[in-house]
Amino acid sequence: MTNEELVTLIQAGERDRLAELWEQVEKFVAMKARQRMTFSCGAGGVEFDDLYNCGYLALVAATDTYNVTAACSFISWLSLSLKTAFAEAGGYRSKRQAHDPLHCAGSLDAPVGDDTDGATLGDLQADPTAAQDFQNAEDRLFLEQLHDALEKAMDQLPTQHGDTLRRRFYQQQTLDEIAADEGVSKEAVRQWQSKGLQALRQEAELQQFVEDRTPYYMNASAKSGERTVERIVIRREQLVEQRTPKRLDRDRLVKIAADVGADYINAIEDISVRLYFRLRFLHGMNWKEVAALTGKRTGAAVRDACLRYLDAHYVCE
Secondary structure, X not given: OOHHHHHHHHHOOOHHHHHHHHHHHHHHXXXXXXXXXXXXXOHHHOOHXXXXXXXXXXXXXXXXXXXXXXXXXXXXXXXHXXXXXXXXXXXXXXXXXXXXXXXXXXXXXXXXXXXXXXXXXXXXXXXXXXXXXXXXXXXXXXXXXXHHHHHHHHHOOOHHHHHHHHHHHOOOOOHHHHHHHHOOOXXXXXXXXXXXXXXXXXXXXXHHHHHHOOOOOOOEOOOOOOEHHHHHHHHHHHHHHHHOOOOOOHHHHHHHHHHOOHHHHHOOOOHHHHHHHHHHHHOOOOHHHHHHHXXXXXXXXXXXXXXXXXXXXXXXX
């Protein structure tokens, strides 16, 4: 029976005929093994018996993959399978395989150094997700601490100011919605928000959160060439200056006082100052008349009280 006929039967399910096929091709396998030994001079530490034994595995692989309708004979197909098997037995790698990282990789179970603590190379490999998980945990902790600090700071504010900030930035309500709920003007709510934010900017504990997240490590800007860290320091100084109380110049205060509307005046919490503003700017009295009506000694005293209030409380747009 020919090799091709035996292969057909084996592929049809008669696997016990592999031994018969081996007997017919065994001499061919042995010849190819000796040729390989002569050609390679025993490279890779491979001996004749190694090549001969892997020849049977090559036979099985060739039998399973041979196409009986192909033009080539089975012995030619077996020759190609033997070539591959001999190469693998000798540790030969093609140029493509030599550049494959998998062929150059070491075992992660390899011990590290001469220590006897059992540490392996795998123990020292960084988890690609660990760094991100750590950063996520750190960010969550930062936000929790910041939220607690904000809540603590807002608890110290007047109730209207703290509630306005929570509704504006936690619940995303608009000034109009808050004003409608509270039965006040939009300007009054805006004043509550402005005063609340101004007070929060003064909190040293909150300032430290900004300081901790300022990226002083950044390098020069690619566009301007200016060092980013320098711009950050300048900006931080500007923020500190903004938090430092400053007296507005008198002419500007007078202009602001003349421009404020009824909504702003009605939102003033100081009863006396609110009365001064109403009489002067809503009812058209001069400062001397306001002083006489409210029991103040001079019009200048009333005017200065109004200007001091603006200097301390007016938030420039």
